[in-house]
Amino acid sequence: xxxxxxxxxxxxxxxxxxxxxxxxxxxxxxxxxxxxxxxxxxxxxxxxxxxxxxxxxxxxxxxxxxxxxxxxxxxxxxxxxxxxxxxxxxxxxxxxxxxxxxxxxxxxxxxxxxxxxxxxxxxxxxxxxxxxxxxxxxxxxxxxxxxxxxxxxxxxxxxxxxxxxxxxxxxxxxxxxxxxxxxxxxxxxxxxxxxxxxxxxxxxxxxxxxxxxxxxxxxxxxxxxxxxx
Amino acid sequence: xxxxxxxxxxxxxxxxxxxxxxxxxxxxxxxxxxxxxxxxxxxxxxxxxxxxxxxxxxxxxxxxxxxxxxxxxxxxxxxxxxxxxxxxxxxxxxxxxxxxxxxxxxxxxxxxxxxxxxxxxxxxxxxxxxxxxxxxxxxxxxxxxxxxxxxxxxxxxxxxxxxxxxxxxxxxxxxxxxxxxxxxxxxxxxxxxxxxxxxxxxxxxxxxxxxxxxxxxxxxxxxxxxxxx
Numbered sequence: 001x002x003x004x005x006x007x008x009x010x011x012x013x014x015x016x017x018x019x020x021x022x023x024x025x026x027x028x029x030x031x032x033x034x035x036x037x038x039x040x041x042x043x044x045x046x047x048x049x050x051x052x053x054x055x056x057x058x059x060x061x062x063x064x065x066x067x068x069x070x071x072x073x074x075x076x077x078x079x080x081x082x083x084x085x086x087x088x089x090x091x092x093x094x095x096x097x098x099x100x101x102x103x104x105x106x107x108x109x110x111x112x113x114x115x116x117x118x119x120x121x122x123x124x125x126x127x128x129x130x131x132x133x134x135x136x137x138x139x140x141x142x143x144x145x146x147x148x149x150x151x152x153x154x155x156x157x158x159x160x161x162x163x164x165x166x167x168x169x170x171x172x173x174x175x176x177x178x179x180x181x182x183x184x185x186x187x188x189x190x191x192x193x194x195x196x197x198x199x200x201x202x203x204x205x206x207x208x209x210x211x212x213x214x215x216x217x218x219x220x221x222x223x224x225x226x227x228x229x
Numbered sequence: 230x231x232x233x234x235x236x237x238x239x240x241x242x243x244x245x246x247x248x249x250x251x252x253x254x255x256x257x258x259x260x261x262x263x264x265x266x267x268x269x270x271x272x273x274x275x276x277x278x279x280x281x282x283x284x285x286x287x288x289x290x291x292x293x294x295x296x297x298x299x300x301x302x303x304x305x306x307x308x309x310x311x312x313x314x315x316x317x318x319x320x321x322x323x324x325x326x327x328x329x330x331x332x333x334x335x336x337x338x339x340x341x342x343x344x345x346x347x348x349x350x351x352x353x354x355x356x357x358x359x360x361x362x363x364x365x366x367x368x369x370x371x372x373x374x375x376x377x378x379x380x381x382x383x384x385x386x387x388x389x390x391x392x393x394x395x396x397x398x399x400x401x402x403x404x405x406x407x408x409x410x411x412x413x414x415x416x417x418x419x420x421x422x423x424x425x426x427x428x429x430x431x432x433x434x435x436x437x438x439x440x441x442x443x444x445x446x447x448x449x450x451x452x453x454x455x456x457x458x
């Protein structure tokens with residue numbers, strides 16, 4: 001299984017997926033035909049989302065078909081799966097309603113690389129229970145693709161706006177682990193990613209990540225570290 | 230219907246529900262027996278939560294029974310309902326699993342005052358779709374008590390931690406309205422509350438709130454204003 005799970009789409013220089021270009025090139029490894037899953041887009045169209053990502057992928061020679069416009073043949077002939085960020089609940093709802101979860105799982109198990117960012121990284125987890133998104137629609141169950149055994153919290157930070165009294169991210173993850181004590185959560189800061197190759201999961205990017213497990217102190221994951229998950 | 234829906238529990242001076250004491254006294258209007266719904270607590274026990282709120286309510290002479298420990302008679306004899314904050318998903322899940330949603334709806338319709346804060350205010354809305362909480366458990370449907378016709382976004386702020394690239398609150402609410410164009414959302418800043426009496430809903434507290442409706446510019450709600458919702 002070959003996965004590239006990015007925390008977010010925007011690079012520190014403001015470019016769209018620009019920090020991910022060389023990573024995506026390496027994962028694609030010459031493949032061209034991409035099935036792009038745009039269902040996390042809520043306030044703009046899936047056509048527009050597909051066009052935006054196509055523009056970012058033009059330098060890599062990738063050719064995207066939006067899953068909203070894809071037929072069975074497009075899915076069968078795709079060489080790479082790419083799942084964009086946005087609202088995780090709508091992403092999961094649309095994938096479930098279209099029977100796409102099983103199809104994606106099967107294609108990834110058969111060796112197709114999977115590249116996701118933000119909501120697209122959450123979709124690769126056992127459930128979407130560690131998303132930061134607002135539950136704007138009911139996805140009819142929180143279980144997701146389960147391509148990895150752990151949960152990702154994308155856009156990870158423990159900071160709050162000054163003076164704000166809502167829960168910190170660490171408190172939210174602690175609540176998740178209290179309700180799901182067997183789970184593991186990786187808090188993945190913006191700019192970072194996880195590269196899964198077979199059973200090996202390595203942290204990439206400039207920042208340390210955080211590893212949360214029930215009944216243990218949270219631990220730091222150093223850049224380039226291979227995760228013991 | 231008599232509702233007091235607070236954005237949050239912590240007053241600016243750091244006291245627990247201290248900014249709400251006189252409000253609660255006015256809403257209670259001499260009633261004493263409170264059914265307290267503690268199910269939003271995740272990382273501490275429902276006994277502990279009930280004891281904490283009891284301590285804060287001692288000066289008002291209120292006597293709390295936790296809904297986790299309540300029998301049918303406690304529910305039938307309650308004079309006031311109080312629903313505490315914490316994780317909205319767990320709160321709704323437990324209320325649904327215990328058949329408490331119908332019971333609470335019936336008692337409030339019969340005239341029992343309802344006081345909620347944070348998750349407890351979200352529970353009074355048509356759904357919990359405008360919570361800020363992490364979806365740590367599946368509530369088996371997002372529909373909630375529907376005591377009011379509008380959605381509340383508690384702990385409302387549009388600020389992000391410096392440098393953070395996740396969605397702002399206004400973007401999240403815009404996504405909710407794109408998916409639910411007929412809905413109305415009140416962004417309720419910390420320290421504020423809504424007082425619903427019959428068909429009249431008034432903003433209380435020191436800060437202006439924000440009114441979001443599909444296809445319209447967000448509007449400011451001034452302190453003490455009666456809402457046109």
